[in-house]
Amino acid sequence: MRLIRFLSIMLLAVLPTLALAHGPTRQKVTLGTDLAAAPAEVWAAIGDFQDMGWHPAIFATTGAGGNTVDATRVLTLGAEGGPVINEILYKYDAAKMSYSYRITEVDVAVLPVTNYSSTITVTARDGGGAHVEWRGAFYRGFPNNDPPEALNDDAAIAAVSGVYQAGLDALTARFGAGQ
Amino acid sequence: MRAPILAAALAIGLAAPAAAETIYVTNQGSSDLSIIDGDSLIEAARVPVPGNPAGLAVAPALGAVFVVSPETRVLRRLALNGGAITGEAVLDGLPMGVAVDAARGRILVTDWAGGRILVLDAATLAVTGSLATGAVPAGVALSPDGRFVVSADRDADQLSVFDAETFAPLHRIPTGHHPWAVAFAPDGRVLSADVLADSLTVADPATGRILGHVATGARPYGIAFAGTRGFVTNQYGDSVTVFDAATLRVEATVPVGEYPEGIDVSSDGRRVYVANWMSNTLGVIDAQSLEPLGEVATGDGPRAFGRFVAP
Numbered sequence: 001m002r003l004i005r006f007l008s009i010m011l012l013a014v015l016p017t018l019a020l021a022h023g024p025t026r027q028k029v030t031l032g033t034d035l036a037a038a039p040a041e042v043w044a045a046i047g048d049f050q051d052m053g054w055h056p057a058i059f060a061t062t063g064a065g066g067n068t069v070d071a072t073r074v075l076t077l078g079a080e081g082g083p084v085i086n087e088i089l090y091k092y093d094a095a096k097m098s099y100s101y102r103i104t105e106v107d108v109a110v111l112p113v114t115n116y117s118s119t120i121t122v123t124a125r126d127g128g129g130a131h132v133e134w135r136g137a138f139y140r141g142f143p144n145n146d147p148p149e150a151l152n153d154d155a156a157i158a159a160v161s162g163v164y165q166a167g168l169d170a171l172t173a174r175f176g177a178g179q
Numbered sequence: 180m181r182a183p184i185l186a187a188a189l190a191i192g193l194a195a196p197a198a199a200e201t202i203y204v205t206n207q208g209s210s211d212l213s214i215i216d217g218d219s220l221i222e223a224a225r226v227p228v229p230g231n232p233a234g235l236a237v238a239p240a241l242g243a244v245f246v247v248s249p250e251t252r253v254l255r256r257l258a259l260n261g262g263a264i265t266g267e268a269v270l271d272g273l274p275m276g277v278a279v280d281a282a283r284g285r286i287l288v289t290d291w292a293g294g295r296i297l298v299l300d301a302a303t304l305a306v307t308g309s310l311a312t313g314a315v316p317a318g319v320a321l322s323p324d325g326r327f328v329v330s331a332d333r334d335a336d337q338l339s340v341f342d343a344e345t346f347a348p349l350h351r352i353p354t355g356h357h358p359w360a361v362a363f364a365p366d367g368r369v370l371s372a373d374v375l376a377d378s379l380t381v382a383d384p385a386t387g388r389i390l391g392h393v394a395t396g397a398r399p400y401g402i403a404f405a406g407t408r409g410f411v412t413n414q415y416g417d418s419v420t421v422f423d424a425a426t427l428r429v430e431a432t433v434p435v436g437e438y439p440e441g442i443d444v445s446s447d448g449r450r451v452y453v454a455n456w457m458s459n460t461l462g463v464i465d466a467q468s469l470e471p472l473g474e475v476a477t478g479d480g481p482r483a484f485g486r487f488v489a490p
Contacts (some may be wrong), residue, residue: 024231024233024249024250024273024275024291025207025208025231025233025249025250025480026207026456026480027208028208028456028457028480090397090415091415100415102415117415135457137438137456137457144273144291144292145249145250145252145273145292
């Protein structure tokens with residue numbers, strides 16, 4: 001027991017310095033949803049890098065640089081004083097209704113991933129309505145072989161999938177499901 | 180009699196723009212190897228390779244391709260013709276990159292966890308030696324003249340240069356932040372793709388001197404040369420930076436699939452092949468016109484980290 005507690009303390013002490021290290025196999029998650037709204041209307045709701053308020057897990061978004069490349073934002077999760085995720089914008093294309101960002105800093109206890117990057121895109125559906133696709137690429141939270149369960153590939157995939165699904169579900173509730 | 184045969188051969192040659200060659204792509208997500216015919220650009224076979232393979236190196240002289248599965252620490256030798264597994268070895272640490280010294284019958288495998296290059300006998304796959312590198316060596320390459328072995332030591336921000344014959348350590352060359360791939364230009368200069376610096380470091384392996392840098396797109400991941408040009412995949416740029424190999428000046432940025440990683444060229448130098456990790460494709464670019472020539476579907480998560488085209 002004492003050893004396990006010691007190891008987990010050691011792990012937490014070591015992990016922040018490993019934010020840019022990563023395991024051997026990058027993972028990907030792609031989720032999407034069809035919405036009963038015009039693509040421009042959906043993009044107006046989610047296309048501002050400085051406002052992640054459309055996602056139910058986000059309490060606040062603060063940032064700098066607007067929607068230009070290298071803009072930054074800090075997402076506060078849950079409630080005031082909640083855990084934060086630091087992100088930076090590396091692609092923004094309003095005409096294609098798509099932007100790409102990566103996490104510059106997150107505690108793996110909050111989101112068990114490293115080297116995380118993501119793209120969110122709105123497209124028009126044939127016959128009307130919009131499709132939102134959210135995809136991410138990332139490594140598990142533990143940088144070497146034999147990861148602890150909470151920081152393995154499955155944990156990383158489950159966590160990212162959960163974030164995406166919650167966001168997409170909120171959009172479905174807001175705009176209605178596409179038929 | 181001879182003229183018609185020659186004419187027929189020429190006609191066949193003209194109909195097939197690239198020399199007959201085979202392209203091998205490690206699909207890390209689906210744990211297999213795509214074997215793609217270079218003439219038809221059709222995936223001829225997909226061979227299971229357990230353990231999320233990433234690094235690979237073709238060795239035409241040995242009739243083999245060597246593939247590293249980092250998650251299970253296994254190096255495998257597969258026959259170039261058909262992809263049958265002809266040998267495997269379980270290694271210590273976390274093996275990642277691989278290069279082949281066919282003339283000396285040696286396989287060189289980086290070990291992330293151990294900070295070293297493992298040396299294996301190409302025939303028996305027995306470990307015969309170990310070279311100390313900096314922390315987290317990823318890419319490894321042998322110089323075209325067979326004199327130097329170089330590793331890109333990701334967490335040490337350096338290249339480690341060794342004498343390929345004696346394994347004497349020669350130089351530690353500082354690079355930009357997080358060098359991942361290492362490759363030799365045809366003239367013998369060595370280059371690292373410095374992922375977090377968005378640039379390449381160019382150095383002389385004989386003297387250890389830095390000769391210059393190349394500004395790339397976001398997150399450079401692989402380097403290859405065709406003719407007078409160098410090509411670099413930009414993982415976050417969904418692009419390939421094209422530069423003049425002599426002057427190091429950037430000539431063009433070519434869009435490719437998403438998250439491009441491994442890059443290699445056809446044996447005739449006319450095509451560039453790019454593994455698009457997110458798109459699950461192998462992209463093909465004309466090395467001269469820089470126009471896209473096509474895309475081939477692969478397994479999930481193609482990485483092709485190493486040399487992967489066999490004539």
